Amino acid sequence: MSTLRIEKHPIIEEYYKGPLVHFRYDGKDAEGYAGESVAAALRAMGVRIHRYTTKEHRPRGVFCAIGRCTDCVMVVNGIPNVRTCITPLEEGMIVQTQYGLEVGEGK
Amino acid sequence: MKRYEVIIVGAGPSGLSAAIEAAQSGLQVVVFDENGRPGGQLFKQIHKFFGSKEHQAKIRGVRIGENLLAQAKELGVKVILNATVLGIYKNKEVSVLIEKEVQNYKADAVIIATGAAENMIPFEGWTLPGVMGAGAAQTMMNIQGVRPGSKILMVGSGNVGLVVSYQLMQAGCKVEAIIDAAPRIGGYGVHASKVARTGVPFYTSYTVLEAKGNATDGSVSSAVIAKVDERFKPIPGTQIELDVDTICIAVGLSPMSQLADNAGCEMTFAPTKGGNVPVLTQDGETSIKGIFCAGDVGGIEEASSAMIQGKIAATAIAQELGYIDHDTFEEKKSIYADSLLKLRAGMFAPGSKGKVIDKTDEGYTISKSILTHGYLAESELSDFPALDTSGGEHIVIECTQNIPCDPCQSACPQGCIIVGDNITLLPKLSKEKKCTGCGLCVGVCSGQAIFLVNDSYADGYGTVGLPYEFLPYPKAGTIGKALDRSGREICDATVVEVRANKVMDKTAMLVMKVPLAQIGSARFFQPIGLESLEGVS
Numbered sequence: 084m085s086t087l088r089i090e091k092h093p094i095i096e097e098y099y100k101g102p103l104v105h106f107r108y109d110g111k112d113a114e115g116y117a118g119e120s121v122a123a124a125l126r127a128m129g130v131r132i133h134r135y136t137t138k139e140h141r142p143r144g145v146f147c148a149i150g151r152c153t154d155c156v157m158v159v160n161g162i163p164n165v166r167t168c169i170t171p172l173e174e175g176m177i178v179q180t181q182y183g184l185e186v187g188e189g190k
Numbered sequence: 191m192k193r194y195e196v197i198i199v200g201a202g203p204s205g206l207s208a209a210i211e212a213a214q215s216g217l218q219v220v221v222f223d224e225n226g227r228p229g230g231q232l233f234k235q236i237h238k239f240f241g242s243k244e245h246q247a248k249i250r251g252v253r254i255g256e257n258l259l260a261q262a263k264e265l266g267v268k269v270i271l272n273a274t275v276l277g278i279y280k281n282k283e284v285s286v287l288i289e290k291e292v293q294n295y296k297a298d299a300v301i302i303a304t305g306a307a308e309n310m311i312p313f314e315g316w317t318l319p320g321v322m323g324a325g326a327a328q329t330m331m332n333i334q335g336v337r338p339g340s341k342i343l344m345v346g347s348g349n350v351g352l353v354v355s356y357q358l359m360q361a362g363c364k365v366e367a368i369i370d371a372a373p374r375i376g377g378y379g380v381h382a383s384k385v386a387r388t389g390v391p392f393y394t395s396y397t398v399l400e401a402k403g404n405a406t407d408g409s410v411s412s413a414v415i416a417k418v419d420e421r422f423k424p425i426p427g428t429q430i431e432l433d434v435d436t437i438c439i440a441v442g443l444s445p446m447s448q449l450a451d452n453a454g455c456e457m458t459f460a461p462t463k464g465g466n467v468p469v470l471t472q473d474g475e476t477s478i479k480g481i482f483c484a485g486d487v488g489g490i491e492e493a494s495s496a497m498i499q500g501k502i503a504a505t506a507i508a509q510e511l512g513y514i515d516h517d518t519f520e521e522k523k524s525i526y527a528d529s530l531l532k533l534r535a536g537m538f539a540p541g542s543k544g545k546v547i548d549k550t551d552e553g554y555t556i557s558k559s560i561l562t563h564g565y566l567a568e569s570e571l572s573d574f575p576a577l578d579t580s581g582g583e584h585i586v587i588e589c590t591q592n593i594p595c596d597p598c599q600s601a602c603p604q605g606c607i608i609v610g611d612n613i614t615l616l617p618k619l620s621k622e623k624k625c626t627g628c629g630l631c632v633g634v635c636s637g638q639a640i641f642l643v644n645d646s647y648a649d650g651y652g653t654v655g656l657p658y659e660f661l662p663y664p665k666a667g668t669i670g671k672a673l674d675r676s677g678r679e680i681c682d683a684t685v686v687e688v689r690a691n692k693v694m695d696k697t698a699m700l701v702m703k704v705p706l707a708q709i710g711s712a713r714f715f716q717p718i719g720l721e722s723l724e725g726v727s
Contacts, residue, residue: 088337094659126336131409132319132409142403142408142409144322145330145338146322147325147326149325150225168329
């Protein structure tokens with residue numbers, strides 16, 4: 084489904100993930116696999132910007148991928164500051180780019 | 191308040207090993223981990239580990255993780271996930287955040303096995319999306335199955351930088367360069383060599399100056415690197431701009447020792463251990479009786495030693511609480527201590543950090559080319575007697591640094607390879623025993639440093655069998671190019687066969703036919719039409 088997904092790997096036989104699910108990303112329909120991280124589903128779609136900082140409006144994305152640095156936080160199901168790299172994707176999730184602590188206009 | 195005899199914080203290699211050892215001794219144990227899945231960082235370690243059989247050498251980290259989990263499950267060890275330990279108190283009370291609620295537990299002993307976090311270096315643009323930890327890239331590709339980027343700059347040439355670079359290629363990414371501000375490559379020569387021979391350039395004495403963002407979404411579109419002087423200051427006019435979309439940072443790890451510090455354990459700043467660490471006894475006990483540390487939290491090493499440290503701490507607790515007697519404790523401890531000692535030997539041992547070592551234990555001059563370019567120079571080959579390519583079908587072992595590893599010795603059914611009990615010594619070839627060309631050692635060597643050469647294959651041609659961990663496996667008859675140790679194309683090559691079996695665990699031996707004159711140089715195969723390696727079909 085995406086050229087960024089690794090379909091065949093010389094060492095890893097299969098990745099731990101559930102069925103295909105649908106979610107909303109910034110008001111658009113999107114899909115990924117249940118149980119993979121929200122960040123992974125977004126990465127597979129080519130998304131690299133997760134949020135913009137409050138003061139200087141600088142873009143941020145995945146940095147540590149293990150839930151430590153909080154760079155990848157987004158608004159998920161209306162809740163801001165959700166660490167997308169360790170939040171499993173679920174059917175029907177609403178994922179939005181975070182501007183400061185809020186959802187941006189038109190998202 | 192719930193009670194357990196032992197509370198372990200962290201379900202990584204060290205914590206799980208401690209839990210298994212404790213449960214085997216009959217202790218009632220619980221493990222807390224803040225992550226949704228157990229195993230710490232083990233499941234993204236898809237390379238084969240070093241050491242000896244007792245250290246689970248030649249087994250991939252991910253499988254070691256699976257084995258630990260299975261063992262813990264069989265013993266009924268309780269692992270509570272999504273459980274963040276907030277504080278540990280002197281009386282061995284532990285506060286844990288589980289599902290938005292703080293719960294309090296009490297134990298007779300606590301083992302802190304929280305591991306380490308990646309270090310970072312700031313530079314212009316370092317916060318741009320596309321700059322990430324090497325471990326982050328590893329999580330994305332090896333756990334989530336998504337490539338972090340397409341064209342990568344790796345900053346840092348320690349084992350993490352080298353291993354992750356190789357894994358990025360296995361995932362189908364192109365590694366444009368590996369740079370290090372130090373004048374020497376920091377990780378094992380064998381790890382550097384397996385990357386170098388695919389054509390990845392190393393830049394030692396280089397630092398990253400800037401990450402530039404693209405016009406579309408502002409994420410990384412290039413990286414500017416520059417040479418540094420002896421004082422690590424960038425030299426004007428040496429800038430190189432690399433076309434990359436991802437910059438991975440692998441500049442070391444720091445112990446996550448905050449819990450020990452907050453509990454009131456005596457701390458010390460030890461640069462060779464990676465930072466602020468608790469002062470520990472030989473058994474891993476902190477200055478507070480009954481609070482132990484095991485693994486990277488007490489000083490950066492690697493998973494193999496972390497597992498042993500976990501076992502030692504658990505054994506000490508088992509004795510203290512009366513589950514094993516003093517003699518059993520001493521006996522177990524001496525086995526574990528001995529095992530740990532073997533891993534802490536050689537050129538890359540914790541005690542050798544910062545030292546410049548010129549000679550191997552055997553007295554051979556250490557390859558300078560490996561330390562700066564990542565590969566053995568042809569002019570250095572004669573320094574190592576085991577690298578002779580004449581005399582029919584036999585192996586050459588391009589293992590030229592003292593690192594703790596010996597699976598090659600037991601891999602050979604004929605007994606051709608001798609390492610001996612001191613596992614950091616370089617392997618030697620037996621003069622009496624005859625190589626049958628089975629190739630098992632080629633597939634087993636964790637460093638991918640063994641090659642099967644044959645100088646009597648056909649008139650004017652020889653063959654080279656090399657370790658190969660990329661997809662797709664080329665079919666017999668496939669024509670391509672042979673690359674030398676530096677990744678340079680040197681001649682045409684034809685695949686004779688690709689051999690793989692269960693023992694070799696997904697490291698195939700690719701045998702290619704090359705002109706006889708090249709069997710001492712040809713060390714990698716690249717199919718024609720593939721500019722870069724493809725891990726993706």
